Amino acid sequence: MLSRVAENLYWMARYIERAEDTARLISVTSHLMLDLPRRQPLGWSAMIDITGGTEAFAALYDERNDRNVVQFLCADRRNPGSILSALAEARENLRTTRDVVPREVWEEVNQLYMGVGAQAESGLGPGRRDVFLKQVTRGCQALTGLIEGTLSHGMPRTFMTLGRQLERADMTTRIIDVRSGNLLPRHPDDILPFEHLQWMSVLKSLTAYQMYRQHVRLRVRATDVLTFLLQDAQLPRAVSRSLKDVARSLRALPRHDRALAAATLVHADVAEADVKAMVRSPEVLHEFIDTLQVGLGHLHDAIARTYFPTPWEALSEPEAAARQA
Structure with a gap:
């Protein structure tokens, strides 16, 4: 097995897991904010620290509010750690090595990336955010299950x-x-x-x-x-x-x-x-x-x-x- 192929598959799996975990974290934080009073210190700011995007966020945004943080972590292509960037990298890593995995795996990755991208373009306001995050989580779970069930x-x-x-x-x-x-x-x-x-x-x-x-x-x-x-x-x-x-x-x-x-x-x-x-x-x-x-x-x-x-x-x-x- 070529080292290039092995590396692409390794990183594809890392990016898919990163996208899923980030989506789960944002979803739970969104719901937690509804249950806590405003004076509690746990807020959107911690999300940037968790993902290690402090410097990148500071260069792109002025304030750590929910709108900016969600956009940065979900759909900002300038952020290499965003969900959309992670799915794009996963897709690109698999595109060049798709001959070693079942065709359904490639189709699932491609469909997930395209669907999430379309959702992001429609906006990620409070009403649409939950739908977007569920799509990411379920898509990543479906992909992991497909790999587990079809790949030798x-x-x-x-x-x-x-x-x-x-x-x-x-x-x-x-x-x-x-x-x-x-x-x-x-x-x-x-x-x-x-x-x-x-x-x-x-x-x-x-x-x-x-x-x-x-x-x-x-x-x-x-x-x-x-x-x-x-x-x-x-x-x-x-x-x-x-x-x-x-x-x-x-x-x-x-x-x-x-x-x-x-x-x-x-x-x-x-x-x-x-x-x-x-x-x-x-x-x-x-x-x-x-x-x-x-x-x-x-x-x-x-x-x-x-x-x-x-x-x-x-x-x-x-x-x-x-x-x-």
Whole structure:
């Protein structure tokens, strides 16, 4: 299998997962804003921080209001992290490698991109926003289900799984970091009256609320929610579960030693995390998430260096030195 094909499939899956997670996050935030009084600190501004678009947003917009944030995250092609940009990149990555996947997968990606683009052009006001986000979420789910149900278990499927699960772990850590920062008390007596509702929104952002109620069977509390989202071995969107899926996929590939070692290190950090210390201090949580993000970056780099080498990286060291000379 050509490294170019593997890389395109890997990134296609990452972009689809990114679009779905962003749509879920915006949808839950929209509904949460209706339940909270205006004085609550949780608002649209946090959405920009979660997606890492602070600098790009500041260059394009003057104010972090709901209209600007939704446009930036959903339909602004100038934002490489927007839903429309992610779907465009997914479509382009698959367009050049569509001969290795069932034709229905390409048709679904193309239809999803065209449909979402048409919705975005019609406007994303409060009345149309929910329809747009549901279309994105259901379209991405349908595509993932189509891949799972039609694509043979081989290298193309393996690289798609790697991309999807690594992106899922990354988005989960981002949501936990920004969404939890203002929920955890800065002082022992600093308890927000809407804390229960906001922790529920964290779970719902990851479609994890019902599974939390079934498996944890406790009221929604900070320690239990963080433990569930970080360390649960069965929840599909838990960081631990995603990293286990990454490791399993890597074992199916040749030359996996470096990447698998990186995945094992990140998973160990998650499994050994002191959740109670994080709940006591937002700074501890933020520092842990930063470390985790660095680890996920190293994991991606290990995968890229092993399976998606540039022409120079594909050469042996003596050959590369000779060519550079």
